[in-house]
Amino acid sequence: MASFGLKVIRGLFGLGERLAPGVSGRIAFELFCRTPDANRPTDGERRAIERARDFMAEARHHRLKTQTGCVAVHEFRPEPGRARAGTVLVVHGWRSRTEFMRVLIEGFREAGYRVVSLDLPGHGQSTGRRLHLVRAVEAVRLTADWFGPFAAVVGHSFGGAVAANAIAGSVRATAPVAADRLVLIAAPSSLQMVFDGFSRALNVGPRSSREMARKVERIAGRPLGDFVGSRQLREAKVATLVIHARDDKEVPTDHAEDYASAGDHVHLHWADGLGHRRILTDRAVARRAVAFVSDVASPSAGLLRAAG
Template identity: 70%
Template sequence: MASFGMKVIRGVFGAAEHVAPGLSGRAAFELFCRTPNIKSLSDGERRAVERAAGFMAQARHHRLKTRTDCVAVHEFRTEPGRGSRGTVLVIHGWRSRTEYMRALIEGFCGAGYKVVSLDLPGHGHSLGRHLNMVNAVDAARVAGEWFGPFAAVVGHSFGGAIAANAVAASVKDMPPLAAERLVLI
């Protein structure tokens, strides 16, 4: 059953679409693109972040400027003295973050890859409260400029859609993300 707030929002947009369909469509899209407050984690999310603290401490942390935001990128290296098989870009899904991709990142590092994990705008350690395909692909593009080309780009859920659009260069005025392989989860 829908919450009271959702019932109110549906009612307002239901009425507004008859009065000002263009304006209500833009307002609905902006509301849809608004990311959850990263400071208000559930108990389970908070525990997952706490469990991953040691794992995250092993990474190099970078802040990269996109066209609209500043995103966090975490760089995980293979064991010292071990050659790298290339770099893998990991892109999480909606309402996720690098900490939740720990098992995947550890697997790639264990297989000899350097891993770069992107916290999408409004997620994890990145700034902002707005995420759509354009600013997400832009974040992947910037990560590619700094750390690419990639042996693989791995995307989970919405991150898979971002990875596919970045590699295919489907967003206007953005070059393709250079990757040998594309993995969608």
């Protein structure tokens, strides 16, 4: 059952659609971009952050200045005795942070990679309370300027969409990020579908939604409908592994299948039973990602398209 607050918001957007759709659309876009307060985690998030305290202490911590604040970048060196295999950039999803990417980061460190993990604006130790795709891609580009090029970029959920757009160079005046491999975990492929879901949840009407789309085009330099994963991966031609669970309740399987339709350079692996967030803590998923990045031409990697 919807909360009283949600019912009020839905009612206000319904009224705005009738009386002032331009204003309603702009307010909806700002609400869409509003990030959770990183200083007020849930009990579960607080426990995860506490468990990762020693892990985070092993990193070198950097702060990169942006036009709107600072982003935190955490640099994890390979484990002692491991040969350095290159640098992997890890990008978390919405309402997430570096601590929640621990299993993936450890997997790549154990394989000899330096791992650079970015806290997106409004998340973790980065500043701000506002985030959209363009600002996220700009943060990835800035991180690449300091720490790239990358052997791979690995993104979960929203971070996967950010990674795909960063590599494809989808955002106006932001150069593509160089990477040999791309790993997308539970990632949405269509920005339009994400906006549609948001609009349905908050009762944002069609005229207000069109104003949201115009806002995206003004910021990003291209129409909302251009931000589709299969199109980006067809343009980028980077060897890509898509990992998704059929029981993911936040990002439907249609998104994974869209990415996979981009061509033979995209490999799809089903990790069923792991949902949207448990997939991040599964060590078999981490091993699959590391194996793909380490040797995309290996026999095991070649089977990934049919796996699952």
